[in-house]
Amino acid sequence: xxxxxxxxxxxxxxxxxxxxxxxxxxxxxxxxxxxxxxxxxxxxxxxxxxxxxxxxxxxxxxxxxxxxxxxxxxxxxxxxxxxxxxxxxxxxxxxxxxxxxxxxxxxxxxxxxxxxxxxxxxxxxxxxxxxxxxxxxxxxxxxxxxxxxxxxxxxxxxxxxxxxxxxxxxxxxxxxxxxxxxxxxxxxxxxxxxxxxxxxxxxxxxxxxxxxxxxxxxxxxxxxxxxxxxxxxxxxxxxxxxxxxxxxxxxxxxxxxxxxxxxxxxxxxxxxxxxxxxxxxxxxxxxxxxxxxxxxxxxxxxxxxxxxxxxxxxxxxxxxxxxxxxxxxxxxxxxxxxxxxxxxxxxxxxxxxxxxxxxxxxxxxxxxxxxxxxxxxxxxxxxxxxxxxxxxxx
Amino acid sequence: xxxxxxxxxxxxxxxxxxxxxxxxxxxxxxxxxxxxxxxxxxxxxxxxxxxxxxxxxxxxxxxxxxxxxxxxxxxxxxxxxxxxxxxxxxxxxxxxxxxxxxxxxxxxxxxxxxxxxxxxxxxxxxxxxxxxxxxxxxxxxxxxxxxxxxxxxxxxxxxxxxxxxxxxxxxxxxxxxxxxxxxxxxxxxxxxxxxxxxxxxxxxxxxxxxxxxxxxxxxxxxxxxxxxxxxxxxxxxxxxxxxxxxxxxxxxxxxxxxxxxxxxxxxxxxxxxxxxxxxxxxxxxxxxxxxxxxxxxxxxxxxxxxxxxxxxxxxxxxxxxxxxxxxxxxxxxxxxxxxxxxxxxxxxxxxxxxxxxxxxxxxxxxxxxxxxxxxxxxxxxxxxxxxxxxxxxxxxxxxxxxxxxxxxxxxxxxxxxxxxxxxxxxxxxxxxxxxxxxxxxxxxxxxxxxxxxxxxxxxxxxxxxxxxxxxxxxxxxxxxxxxxxxxxxxxxxxxxxxxxxxxxxxxxxxxxxxxxxxxxxxxxxxxxxxxxxxxxxxxxxxxxxxxxxxxxxxxxxxxxxxxxxxxxxx
Numbered sequence: 001x002x003x004x005x006x007x008x009x010x011x012x013x014x015x016x017x018x019x020x021x022x023x024x025x026x027x028x029x030x031x032x033x034x035x036x037x038x039x040x041x042x043x044x045x046x047x048x049x050x051x052x053x054x055x056x057x058x059x060x061x062x063x064x065x066x067x068x069x070x071x072x073x074x075x076x077x078x079x080x081x082x083x084x085x086x087x088x089x090x091x092x093x094x095x096x097x098x099x100x101x102x103x104x105x106x107x108x109x110x111x112x113x114x115x116x117x118x119x120x121x122x123x124x125x126x127x128x129x130x131x132x133x134x135x136x137x138x139x140x141x142x143x144x145x146x147x148x149x150x151x152x153x154x155x156x157x158x159x160x161x162x163x164x165x166x167x168x169x170x171x172x173x174x175x176x177x178x179x180x181x182x183x184x185x186x187x188x189x190x191x192x193x194x195x196x197x198x199x200x201x202x203x204x205x206x207x208x209x210x211x212x213x214x215x216x217x218x219x220x221x222x223x224x225x226x227x228x229x230x231x232x233x234x235x236x237x238x239x240x241x242x243x244x245x246x247x248x249x250x251x252x253x254x255x256x257x258x259x260x261x262x263x264x265x266x267x268x269x270x271x272x273x274x275x276x277x278x279x280x281x282x283x284x285x286x287x288x289x290x291x292x293x294x295x296x297x298x299x300x301x302x303x304x305x306x307x308x309x310x311x312x313x314x315x316x317x318x319x320x321x322x323x324x325x326x327x328x329x330x331x332x333x334x335x336x337x338x339x340x341x342x343x344x345x346x347x348x349x350x351x352x353x354x355x356x357x358x359x360x361x362x363x364x365x366x367x368x369x370x371x372x373x374x375x376x377x378x379x380x381x382x383x384x385x386x387x388x389x390x391x392x393x394x
Numbered sequence: 395x396x397x398x399x400x401x402x403x404x405x406x407x408x409x410x411x412x413x414x415x416x417x418x419x420x421x422x423x424x425x426x427x428x429x430x431x432x433x434x435x436x437x438x439x440x441x442x443x444x445x446x447x448x449x450x451x452x453x454x455x456x457x458x459x460x461x462x463x464x465x466x467x468x469x470x471x472x473x474x475x476x477x478x479x480x481x482x483x484x485x486x487x488x489x490x491x492x493x494x495x496x497x498x499x500x501x502x503x504x505x506x507x508x509x510x511x512x513x514x515x516x517x518x519x520x521x522x523x524x525x526x527x528x529x530x531x532x533x534x535x536x537x538x539x540x541x542x543x544x545x546x547x548x549x550x551x552x553x554x555x556x557x558x559x560x561x562x563x564x565x566x567x568x569x570x571x572x573x574x575x576x577x578x579x580x581x582x583x584x585x586x587x588x589x590x591x592x593x594x595x596x597x598x599x600x601x602x603x604x605x606x607x608x609x610x611x612x613x614x615x616x617x618x619x620x621x622x623x624x625x626x627x628x629x630x631x632x633x634x635x636x637x638x639x640x641x642x643x644x645x646x647x648x649x650x651x652x653x654x655x656x657x658x659x660x661x662x663x664x665x666x667x668x669x670x671x672x673x674x675x676x677x678x679x680x681x682x683x684x685x686x687x688x689x690x691x692x693x694x695x696x697x698x699x700x701x702x703x704x705x706x707x708x709x710x711x712x713x714x715x716x717x718x719x720x721x722x723x724x725x726x727x728x729x730x731x732x733x734x735x736x737x738x739x740x741x742x743x744x745x746x747x748x749x750x751x752x753x754x755x756x757x758x759x760x761x762x763x764x765x766x767x768x769x770x771x772x773x774x775x776x777x778x779x780x781x782x783x784x785x786x787x788x789x790x791x792x793x794x795x796x797x798x799x800x801x802x803x804x805x806x807x808x809x810x811x812x813x814x815x816x817x818x819x820x821x822x823x824x825x826x827x828x829x830x831x832x833x834x835x836x837x838x839x840x841x842x843x844x845x846x847x848x849x850x851x852x853x854x855x856x857x858x859x860x861x862x863x864x865x866x867x868x869x870x871x872x873x874x875x876x877x878x879x880x881x882x883x884x885x886x887x888x889x890x891x892x893x894x895x896x897x898x899x900x901x902x903x904x905x906x907x908x909x910x911x912x913x914x915x916x917x918x919x920x921x922x923x924x925x926x927x928x929x930x931x932x933x934x935x936x937x938x939x940x941x942x943x944x945x946x947x948x949x950x951x952x953x954x955x956x957x958x959x960x961x962x963x964x
Contacts, residue, residue, distance in 0.1 A: 016876065022879065027763045027775065028782035034772075060780035102768035103775060130768070140559060160772070 025304035028056070031097035034074065034159025035106040038113050038121060039142025041080040047113075049087035050078035050145035052159055053095065059156050073156045076149040084124045101130045105163040107137045107180070108144045108199055114233035122187050122231070125180055133181040135167045138199040139226040139233060147199055150220050158220075162199070165222045169197075173246055173255045174239040175222045187231065191346035191364045195245060198224040198236065229340045229365075237334055244331025247277040247294060248343040257298075259319040261305035262312045270320050272379065277328075281349040283356050288349050290373035292332075294324060299383045313381050321377040328375050336342060336369045345371070432542035444477035453551030458620055461492060461567040467550055468496065478557075483511055485534075485566055491525040493566035503579025506541065508897040510562060510575055513538045521665035531571040543576035555633060582607070586713075588690035590857045595732040600690045605635050605709040611692035612639060616699060620644070621709075626657055628671070632664035635709040636671070639695070646718075646933040652899060653704050653717060656858075668715050669707045675717075678896045678903075682862045685898035687719035693728055702934025704899075718899035718933075722907065722918055725749050730921045738921035746919065748853035751846060753863050756793050757844045757874040757882055759843045765878030781837035790875030796844040797871070799826050801864070804848070901933060 024356050037050040052074050059073040077095060081087030091099055107125060109118065125131050140147050148158060155161035169177050175197040176182075186194040205217025225242045237245065246252035254273040261268055275296035282289040298320055301307060309316070335342050346364050350357045360367055434624070449471050458464050465480070472478045477499045485491035493514065497507055518525070518538055528534050537546050547553045553563040553572050560578035588600030598928040601608045609623050620643050636657060640650050656675040665671060672686045675678065688694060690712050695705045698716040706715040725745050730738035762770050763778060770778065803822040807815055827845075830836045847867070854860040866889060873881030896903040906914030915931045916922040920963060925944035930937045 024764045024788070025767070026782065026873075027767050027770075027779045028785070030767060030777065030779070032767075032772075032775065054776060056776050056779035057783040060777050100767065103772045105772075157776070238476075297699075 002174050023101060025098060025100075029097055030100040031075075031095050032056070032100050033104050034157050035108065035148040035162065036104060037078070037108050037110075037148045038084070039110040039144050040112050040116065041211050045057040045081070046080045046082055047084060047087050048078055048080045048145075048189070049084060049091070050076060050147045050148060051099065052076045052157075054157050054159075060156060064301045073152075074149065074158060076145065078145050080370060086369065101128070102132060104131060104135050105134055105159040106148070106166075106285050108162075109137075109139050109196075111139060111141045111226070111233065113144075114196075114228070115138045118228070118233075119231040122184060126184050131180075133179070133184070135180045136163065136197070137178050137180055137183050138162075138197040138222070140199045140201075142199075142201045146218075147201060147220055150218055152219060155335075162220060162222070166197070169222060170250070170252070172222075173243055173252050174224065175242055176225050176246060176249055178225075186228075186342075189347070191341050191350070191361065191368075192344050193230070193340035193342045195237070195249065195342040196226045196228065196233075197222060198226055200224075204267070227335070227338050227340050229338065234338045234340060235334075237331075240327060241330050241334045244327040244329070245335070245342060247275065247328060247329070248279070248345075251277070254313070256301075257320055257323050259316065259323055261303075261307075262303065262309075262315045263307055266304040266306060268300060268305060268309075268316060270298045270316070270381070271301045272296045272298040272320070279345065279348050281345075281352050283349075283353050288353075288356075288360065288367065288371065289351075290345060292328060292373050292375045294328060294375075294377045296324065296377070296379050297382045298310060298379055300381065309384055315385070317379050317381050320381075321379045324379065325375055325377040328377070332371075332373060332375070336370075337363050337367045341365070341368045345373075448955045453554060454549065455551075457547070457553070457565070457570050457572055458547055459568060461494065461565060464550070464565050465494060465574075468554070468789060470898075471554060481507070481511065483515055485514055485528075486522060486525045487515055488519075488525045491567055493564060495562055495564050496557050497562040497577060498557055498560065501558075501580050502562060502577040504575040504700075506575070506579060507562055510539070510541060510564065512579070513540055514564070523569070531566070531569045531573055534566070535573055539573070539575065540626050541575045541577075543573040545576075545658075547572040547574045558633065559635075578585065578606075582772060587613075591689065591691050591694075591728075591855060593729045594731070596728050597691075597693050599692060601692060601712040601714055603710050603712055605637060605707050606705050608692070608712070609637055609639065609716065612695050612699065612705070616641070617698040621699065624650075624654070626654070628657060628660050628662070629665045630661070630663050632666070634665040636665075637707040639705040639707060641699050641702070644700065644930070644934050644936055646702050646705060646900075647935060649704055649718070649899060649933075653706065657706070659836050665708060665713045668706070668713045671706065671708055672715055677898055681892065681896055682865045683721070683893060683896060683903065684858050684862055685719065685896060685903060687716040687723055687856070688713045688858055689716060693727060697728075697731075702936075718897075718901040720898065720901065720905055721859075721893065721903050724856035725854060726921075727855040731924075735921050735923040742919070742921055745853055745855070748850035749863065752848075752851035752854065752860070753867060754870060754882075754886070755847050755850070756797060756843055756867065757870040759840070760789045760871060761792050761874035761878050761882050764875060778837070778839050781839045784834035786835070787873075789840075790872070792840050793844070793871055794868075794876070796826070796836055796840055797847075797867070800844050800848050906931075 030352065031053045033051045034054050035052040037052075039048040039050070040046070041048040053076070055073055055075050077091060079087045079090035079093070079123075081090050088099065107121070111313070116341055125135070126133070148162075151158050151163040155164065166177050169175055176195050178194075178196045183194055183196065186192045200221050200223070201218045202221045203216065204219045205215045206214060210216060223242075225237045225241045225245065227237055243252065243255065253275045254271065255275075257270050257272060258267050259270060260266070273296070275294060278291075278293045278295075280291040280293075282291065298317075299317070300309070332343065341364065346361075346368065350361070400497070405560050412779065433605075452471060455467075458467070468480070479495075479497050479499050481497075483493050483495065484668065485493055495507065495511060514534070517540075518528070520536075521538070522528060535546065547556065547563060548571055553565075553574060553762065556574045557563050560576075560580065562575045562577045564573040564575065566573075573585060582604045585599045585602055587598045591600075594833045598613060601611065613621065613623075618641060620641050622640055622642050624638045626638065628636050638650065638653055638657070648677040651805065653675070660671070660674050661676070661796055662670065668688060674686075676685050678685050687694075695714050695716060698703055703719075704717055706717070708715070727745070728740060730742050733741075756786055763782070767775060782789075785793065799822075803818060803826070809816045827841055831838045831841055851860045851864055864946070870882060870885050870889075873885040875881075877884070893904055894902075894908060902909055906918055911932060915930060916927050916929075923945075925940070925946070928938065928942075928944075930939050930941045
């Protein structure tokens with residue numbers, strides 16, 4: 001019995017030692033990817049994949065130890081292949097470390113790539129266990145490798161900067177916070193179509209050394225969105241249209257609208273908050289109908305008007321309502337124009353009328369483009385902020 | 395004096411030597427010399443054994459009537475030890491009644507010995523003039539001796555043992571009975587603050603080496619006649635005094651008998667420290683967990699007795715054993731009860747955290763860094779990666795090296811002569827903290843992890859159980875370095891199952907967490923206010939500890955407190 005036990009222990013020790021730490025990968029032996037760009041390759045039928053890899057030694061100041069760094073926090077490389085996975089494997093030809101994807105912040109696709117179809121990309125990035133579903137996904141009209149390699153100045157790692165852009169997106173409210181999870185959800189849905197954020201490079205950065213050359217540094221801007229039909233991109237949405245869509249998709253509840261003064265051409269800025277969009281589906285005469293109501297509160301946050309606002313509340317409210325209605329309308333119109341239900345109206349109808357949906361579902365694209373939803377906006381100005389007007393005011 | 399090697403280890407060493415030195419036994423020329431020496435030593439040993447057997451026989455005999463015979467016996471037994479003193483005297487100054495006073499110099503208070511002699515020689519002469527008026531030893535005890543503790547002694551062995559423990563044996567011509575006078579009085583260390591268990595608020599006295607002083611510490615705290623202290627002697631040569639203290643009407647039923655039975659089993663030549671006893675009566679002899687609490691604090695012992703437990707005092711050591719004991723006790727400190735309960739609960743929480751940190755932090759770090767990088771938040775991952783950029787070792791090796799260096803520093807600091815102790819900490823902190831990082835041998839993060847782990851293990855009040863945790867840290871570390879989360883979970887659960895399976899004198903080691911006891915939770919993770927802790931542990935005979943409605947509250951206005959309003963006010 002004792003002999004058996006000793007044999008067992010010795011045997012298991014030997015077995016353990018033969019594993020020689022299977023799967024062990026030191027964190028400093030990894031090439032941590034912060035952002036990925038996807039583009040069409042030079043040869044037809046190929047994909048160009050560019051990855052932004054963090055160089056930890058330069059991305060983080062190190063205490064004491066000498067770091068023979070280049071001073072560049074990232075190392076950007078690109079590789080081509082017939083599929084995404086082949087391109088990734090080809091990356092390994094010139095990256096000395098194992099490419100590690102779990103900390104990826106961003107996947108950015110070129111417009112052309114997106115227009116050719118993203119089935120492949122959605123499948124790969126959801127199938128691989130190392131990749132996260134919370135990775136942001138965006139489309140760009142610029143070169144994706146340029147977008148991911150652009151250093152913003154505030155964050156050390158550019159991927160992190162775009163990550164923050166997406167996280168704080170709700171303040172600006174001009175692009176959807178589209179991540180892999182949303183994308184897959186809409187991608188798998190038969191009627192709802194995907195809407196991805198749009199990233200572009202804009203010459204907005206001011207050089208500290210040459211301030212007179214305004215806009216000499218390119219910055220990444222998150223504005224607008226790309227609408228998809230099935231797996232193919234069909235067109236862009238402007239920032240204003242995107243805001244309209246965000247009422248539907250992300251329950252956007254605050255933002256800024258600028259309306260003109262009751263008298264004159266000066267502008268008033270209104271901050272709306274507690275906005276609630278309600279979509280009510282109806283089924284009348286074998287036709288689906290939608291009532292869209294938007295209720296919101298608003299504050300006046302900036303007024304350039306030459307006259308007092310006393311008694312003008314109603315007028316301003318109406319202008320705001322009109323403007324918000326226009327936003328929602330433009331979003332609906334654009335979606336109809338592209339024949340893509342990015343507003344998730346089909347889903348809402350499906351939930352309320354599952355029986356009717358069976359007949360309508362297969363034809364939803366055509367039905368959607370013929371919809372005439374009624375849109376109502378109800379705004380109320382809660383605070384004008386008490387402010388004494390000077391005697392100069394007439 | 396070194397503790398003797400256990401027989402098993404000695405045998406293994408012998409086998410190793412025999413295997414590794416084949417020429418040792420076979421080299422023909424040396425055999426004769428070797429056997430010659432061996433024969434000599436064997437002969438001497440045999441003779442000594444014969445003498446020892448004779449002495450053993452002699453010790454069992456009763457005392458003889460003739461002083462001459464007794465003196466010869468004593469000389470034979472004691473040999474020529476220089477510290478053994480025999481003082482001759484004449485009872486009442488009369489030449490026909492000689493006597494001797496036997497004691498061990500250094501163990502006795504000579505003032506008391508002088509008082510014995512004064513009584514026998516001077517008072518005897520003054521009061522009775524004639525030794526014949528004192529016909530028996532009983533008379534002498536009753537009518538002459540002024541000492542506090544005087545006993546008759548019939549057997550020689552009994553007398554010798556008493557003399558060895560500091561008493562004085564008085565033998566007088568014509569009596570087949572001796573008189574044993576308690577004259578114990580040696581230099582001891584005095585009462586000092588416990589070295590290994592400090593506190594801020596609470597009594598500062600600690601146990602010392604003298605067993606009687608130690609029991610007195612506890613007796614002073616519990617003036618209950620039900621507090622019993624039973625005596626016992628263990629060790630064929632050391633004849634160490636062992637005292638078993640308990641409160642008769644609180645102690646768990648059967649526990650005292652169990653303790654006595656386990657102690658009675660011990661057959662050993664000497665007990666030099668309570669650790670000897672602990673190892674021979676514990677429930678889980680193979681486990682790194684210690685199932686017996688050891689403490690230097692009388693207040694801890696007193697509170698354990700009041701919970702219905704048993705304390706084992708051992709002579710010549712300041713460490714007292716308490717059974718049964720539970721794992722969580724080792725994380726609790728007396729301060730918890732002496733400070734207010736908010737403070738007590740908070741610091742207890744801190745200590746539970748320290749316990750977890752000291753057990754698992756290095757393992758978790760190693761596991762995350764070498765296997766599960768996706769579990770680290772990105773910016774933290776970057777920071778760790780940048781720190782490790784120049785480190786040449788894998789994380790596991792780095793962690794083991796640092797842990798080893800830390801243990802080395804701790805051990806060196808402990809063994810160093812006190813004046814040099816500071817040098818160790820300066821050199822250690824400089825080398826490990828600063829230079830190793832600058833040289834790129836270890837990452838700064840690893841230094842932080844090891845330092846926090848080290849500090850946490852010092853926050854555990856019971857030093858002996860923090861040692862157990864230290865030992866457990868290494869299998870956990872190696873398993874998580876080899877297999878990641880899988881290895882960590884496996885070893886951790888093995889550990890947990892092992893701890894669950896242990897008992898300490900019939901009580902589950904992890905109680906009251908498992909088996910769960912609702913009332914005992916008042917004093918486990920939380921330390922509820924004193925007025926809410928009204929029950930003793932379940933194994934105590936009498937479980938109610940305090941009265942009802944002890945919470946201090948303002949007088950309700952009718953002078954009689956609450957509840958009396960109905961009938962008392964009219």
